[in-house]
Amino acid sequence: MGCCHHYQTVAEGCDSAFTVDTSRVTFGRGCLAEVGERARALGMTRVALFSDERLARLPFFQTVLQSLKAAGLDVVPYTHVHVEPTDQSILEAARFAAEARPDGYVSLGGGSVIDTCKGANLYATHPADFLAYVNAPVGEGRAVPGPLEPHIACPTTSGTGSEVTGITIFDLLSLGAKTGIASPRLRPTEALIDPDCTATLPSEVTAASGMDVLSHALESYTARPYVRRPAPARPSLRPMSQGANPWSDLGCREALRLMGQYLERAVTDAEDREAREQLMWASTLAGIAFGNAGVHAPHGMAYAVAGAVRDFRPSGYPQEEPLVPHGMAVIVNAPAVFRYTAEVSPERHLEAAQWLGADVRGATPGDAGEVLAGRVLQLMRAVGMPNGLSGVGYTEADVDTLTEGAFPQQRLLQNAPRDMSKPVLSGLFRQALRYW
Incomplete structure (x- = not known):
């Protein structure tokens, strides 16, 4: 699945080109x-x-x-x-x-x-x-x-x-x-x-960092298309968060396929060298993708989740001070966000779910958000992620604080395919408090 039909029509006043940029990469044990x-x-x-x-x-x-x-x-x-x-x-x-x-x-x-x-x-x-x-x-x-x-x-x-x-x-x-x-x-x-570097990672760190990879790819794939982003005044002002584009799609699709196949294996068996190597490659692909497309709301919301932490101390990490690891702070928001954004591009959300390994047979456009969120939740539970924001210490009383912390992240929120006003963010944080 997947094609360039999303990019054929340039909206009035929007950009008609995208830029590909990355570091020189050497990969291997x-x-x-x-x-x-x-x-x-x-x-x-x-x-x-x-x-x-x-x-x-x-x-x-x-x-x-x-x-x-x-x-x-x-x-x-x-x-x-x-x-x-x-x-x-x-x-x-x-x-x-x-x-x-x-x-x-x-x-x-x-x-x-x-x-x-x-x-x-x-x-x-x-x-x-x-x-x-x-x-x-x-x-x-x-x-x-x-x-x-x-x-x-x-x-x-x-x-x-x-x-x-x-x-x-x-x-x-x-x-x-x-x-x-x-x-x-x-x-x-x-x-x-060098994939050998991941051999000693605790399973909890592999799980949280893997969820960051997963959301990098999902957010880049479902971001506002680059042809819907206002054209820059000068080419040199084109942002790195350009929106979804054919180049970023390539990395996202393969990263999602690899995550669906290897994430659980890499977390549950530290001796599974193949799985950990494939996770490292997926991380690189997703990094190149979001470095040229940008992520959106789950990451913007995560910055508030990590910044306002009170007393959560995850196993596998240093215990000296409260901490919500970045990938964990991202993924607790993701199912709520994708349920909301699917309305704009249901085909993209279904494609992403299929690359992750979901069974999409018989799914309609109206099912897209639930199918993708459901697959993400399956993976979250399989690798021991918390049950939403409540699992890292937040309650309904924290929604306003989280909203105020997330709303300034406009570089990310404006890359989302749907409006991310304060009322929308508050609603998403409420929906993310608990999933199961």
Whole structure:
């Protein structure tokens, strides 16, 4: 299933073209050992190596460190990355980078590490008030004024896709919600994606990060088509969140097929190397897709869910402070959202459900939202996701707070195929409180 019939008619005043952009990608077991040679080829001589304290004790960190040193490079490690970064933790990393003065960056870790490295590279290279580059209306949304230092991203989770996107996400502590910075200049120069890195991931982390992949692909596939997005005043102003397009569709379809086939296996059996490798590949495909199409409401709502957390501490993650892992914060909203958005493009929602493995025989357009939501809920239950927002500590009394935290995420909400006003968001949060 799936074709380009959604893109044949350009709405008046809307764009008639889309842009394809991504990092250079190397994928395969053992490719971490290539990092030294690749860094040297990019002209690096002094490398800031970003990771976190847990990863710094694992063999993968030594593989990267030794490869960089074997290439004759000076390495300055930074391992104080905060799980789910904040504006303060990114500023601390930027101060380190400004003092260390590297001419290149290598990040080894999940989305928190890669996003922190992007932020440090940005603010050390082009210093400014923190809110200057943050997405409007939360920040100024100022364009990044020039190139950053080269960055090689080495993901260790099969989830965020940050290694191939120009987006960095963090908690803005004053807002009590997540927000981000989006610019093609933030996109890592290269990505080295080694599936061996996922072998030691706890099943809970594999489940949450896998749900992030799932929603990346679903949101990009169901996003407002690029031919329904207002044309930019200049081609250089075309946003990265362009809407669904033929290129992003390719990655979304294959990522969805792989998730439907391998997600449960990868979570329930850590020794299933094939399943974990396929999840890593799905993450890369979905990352490239949403890096060119953009996600929409489940992610916009997730930034409020993660930012307003009170006392939820998931197993498999550090227990020092409350945390709703990003993929978990996203997926608890997704079934409610897809039930709502299916009315606009039922064929897309049914196609997505079929790629995920749902039986769509006999389904009508009116069934699309329920069929897709039903398949997502099956997968959520199979891998131990919470029962909606109530499962991570929220109640009906929190709906207004969550709505206020989500509504400023206009970069994401405007990419949704249906209106995402405050009343709509409140209704979706209520529907997401409990599913079963």
